[in-house]
Amino acid sequence: MKKVLIFGYGNPGRQDDALGVLLADEMQKWARENNMESIDFDTNYQLNIEDALTISEYDMVIFADASIEQIDHIKLTRVESNQKTEFTMHAMSPDFVLHLCQSLYNKYPETYLLHIKGIEFELEEGLTTNGETNLNLAFDFLVNAFGRSNFPKDILDRHCIEQKGAINAKP
Amino acid sequence: MGQKLTIEPVTRVEGHGKVTIHLDDDNNVVQTRLHIVEFRGFERFIQGRPYWEAPVLVQRLCGICPVSHHLAAAKALDVIVGTGSEGLTPTGEKMRRLMHYGQMFQSHALHFFHLVSPDLLFGINARPEKRNVIEVAKEFKELAVQGVMMRKFGQEIIRATAGKKIHGTGAIPGGINKNLSIEERDFFVKGKDPLNIDKMIEWSQDALNLFKGYHKENRELVDTFAAFPSHHLSIVRKDGALDFYHGVLRAVDAKGDKILHDVDYQNYLDYIGEEVKNWSYMKFPFLKNLGTKNGWYRVGPLARLNTCDFIPSPLAQKEFEEFKAYTNGKPNNMSMHMHWARLIETLHAAEVMRDLLNDTDLQGRDLVTKGKKISEGVGVIEAPRGTLFHHYRIDKNDLISMCNLIVSTTNNNEPMNRAVRHVADAMISGQKSIKEGMLNAVEVAIRAYDPCLSCATHALGKMPLEISLYDKNENLLDLKTN
Structure with missing residues (x-):
């Protein structure tokens, strides 16, 4: 059985920065209720070097993070290996983690990043109204994909290409 | 021009x-x-919140070292609930120590293997695209793998002691909310090679040898690069031992003379002030007895090895003796030797974790103590980057009415x-x-x-x-x- 990891990251104490973590939590509840044993879940404040080892043990990885990019709601993109150095190395990007995974463990899981539009990032708990809407869209999107396949690579790839990542409809 | x-x-x-x-x-x-x-809004944000929420709330401050804030806040609240840092049960204190030394271990490992090693392995004049962990992985794969595993080991220690990786709840006012199960202990002690504590100690020694080899070949650079005399401040155990979790405040000058004599950090405001400069958002802490101009100091690994008298674990103590001998027992003021000090601390953290993991107190069930509540408390801890102060006052409704934090990086602002x-x-x-x-x-x-x-x-x-x-x-x- 092919293994899937859904990895949400962000700070739950900073409003919409929690979006990735909350999506992973919600998906975990759904997976338990539906006996989706091939999906594992992880969360953290940010990605770091040890996550290269973590993702090396999976066939598919879906990272989920809050985004302030110019997107309407949510967007799915394929993560490609990239060693571009960011200005911070206390935290890493998904493409950097994937590159490290490939370099150290010679593994290259099918990797995606779910960008979830966030609005506010202040020192408060709880999502904004729009953040909540975007979380629900992200949840519906993944539930729909995994409802159709335990390993929805084709569905996700097709979506990345046909919709150019933007998600305004179900896959 | x-x-x-x-x-x-x-x-x-x-x-x-x-x-x-x-x-x-x-x-x-x-x-x-x-x-x-610097992010300063937190001190106002936490006012009005129930005091017992602080150890979890403060983790919102920083996703990089949340354990430091978690434990510093818990220590301040130990004082408020009448326990004091020395009144915890053996299980409570040792679980917190394991959490903290695990954090120190993974943070130091990350810094050395993935932030510093590119500079050491490829040289500081190497192309920017060369100086990163991916290039280390290509040319020194075994080293990069060690760094990943050491970081993961420390992260797993944090998960086992704090309860989870995000917003851990392990430390609570007056103690801890869980012990370490036999299964959790065995994961770290008998874990499948290489993820076990003995391997972590071995790799810590290897990392030290890597630095010492680099030092031997680049002595002039390492010894002179950004070297300058300074005061050094940290907490030390009451007997002068290196201690990351608890102790008294000590500072020494560049020659090794004590300028802050093992004082109780509950009174830190009597000894430490914070200067504001118009060009920086971050304050500049100083020792009040020396004033703003001369009272600045360094904190962190180098400062800790300059203030302590010895390291209470055998392998690290041996390395400490070599480190001290290099400057004839005097304080070491060479900035690049911060890496040397950090790696000695990494080894010490691994040794302490091993000893704690083999201590049956961690399976104890007496987790919390309480005493007579007071309205104010200070918690100080040696975070990976240096001394961290948390200070709280509460009102009659148990709500936080004042919070003051001096974080490690602020202490190192002037240096x-x-x-x-x-x-x-x-x-x-x-x-x-x-x-x-x-x-x-x-x-x-x-x-x-x-x-x-x-x-x-x-x-x-x-x-x-x-x-x-x-x-x-x-x-x-x-x-x-x-």
Whole structure:
């Protein structure tokens, strides 16, 4: 059985920065209720070097993070290996983690990043109204994909290409 | 033409910092400043919240070292609930220590293997695209794998003791909310090679040998790079031992004379002040008895090994003796030796974790103690980057009415500024052109302090790299972004 990891990251104490973590939590509840044993879940404040080892043990990885990019709601993109150095190395990007995974463990899981539009990032708990809407869209999107396949690579790839990542409809 | 060169933000340093180097018409350095946008809103945010929420709430401050804030807050609240830091049950204190030493281990490992080793292995003048962990992975794969595993080991220790990786709840006022199960203990003690504590000790020694080998071949660089005399401050155990979790405040000057004599940190405001400067958001702490001009000090690994008398674990103690002998027993004021000190601490953390994991007190069930509540408490801890202060007052309704934090990087504010100036003077002054390697040298000096300035949000698309060049009249000459 092919293994899937859904990895949400962000700070739950900073409003919409929690979006990735909350999506992973919600998906975990759904997976338990539906006996989706091939999906594992992880969360953290940010990605770091040890996550290269973590993702090396999976066939598919879906990272989920809050985004302030110019997107309407949510967007799915394929993560490609990239060693571009960011200005911070206390935290890493998904493409950097994937590159490290490939370099150290010679593994290259099918990797995606779910960008979830966030609005506010202040020192408060709880999502904004729009953040909540975007979380629900992200949840519906993944539930729909995994409802159709335990390993929805084709569905996700097709979506990345046909919709150019933007998600305004179900896959 | 006079110039102001700006490096913004500093690569491989967390947060939003930039360096400005002011040059005169002959390209001589006339002023350097490290500008840091410190996040200060938290102290107001926490006012009005029930005190028992603080150990979890403070983890919102920083996604890089949340355990430090978690434990410092818990220690302050130990005082408020009448337990005091020395009144915890053996299980309570040892679980917290395991959490803290696990954090220290993984943080130091991350810093050395993945932030510093590229500079050591490829040289500070290497191309920027060469100085990163991916290139280390290509050419020194075994080393990179060790770094990943050491970091993972420490993270798993944190998960086992704090309960979870995000917003851990392990430490509570007066104790801890869980012990360590036999299964959890065996995971770390008998774990499948290499993820076990014996291997962590072995790799810590290997890392130390790597640094010492580099030092042997690059003695002049390591010994002179950003070296300058300073005072040093940390907590030490009451008998003078290195202790990351608890102790008394001690400071020594550049010659080794004590200038703060093992005082109770509950009274830290009697000894430490914070100066505000109009060009920086971050305050400048100083020892009050020496004043703002002369009272600045360093904190962190180098300071800790300069203030303590010995290290209470055999392998690290042996390394400590070699470290001290290098400066004839006097304080070590060489910034690059921060890496040496950090690796000795890494080894010590591993030894302490081994001893704690084999201590049956961790399976105890007496987790919390309470005493007579008071309205104010201070918690101090040695975070990976240095001394961290948390100070709270509560009102009659048990709500927090005052919070003051002095974080490790703030304590190192003046030393980091001085390090930048020393490097700039040595490597940039008088030069007709400014090469990438020279700019990186400035960053290397800052990175030695491993500053962490994260406000803990990191949403996608937020982190540009920007370099600006100005003339002496503040006219923008050039701007580059990544």
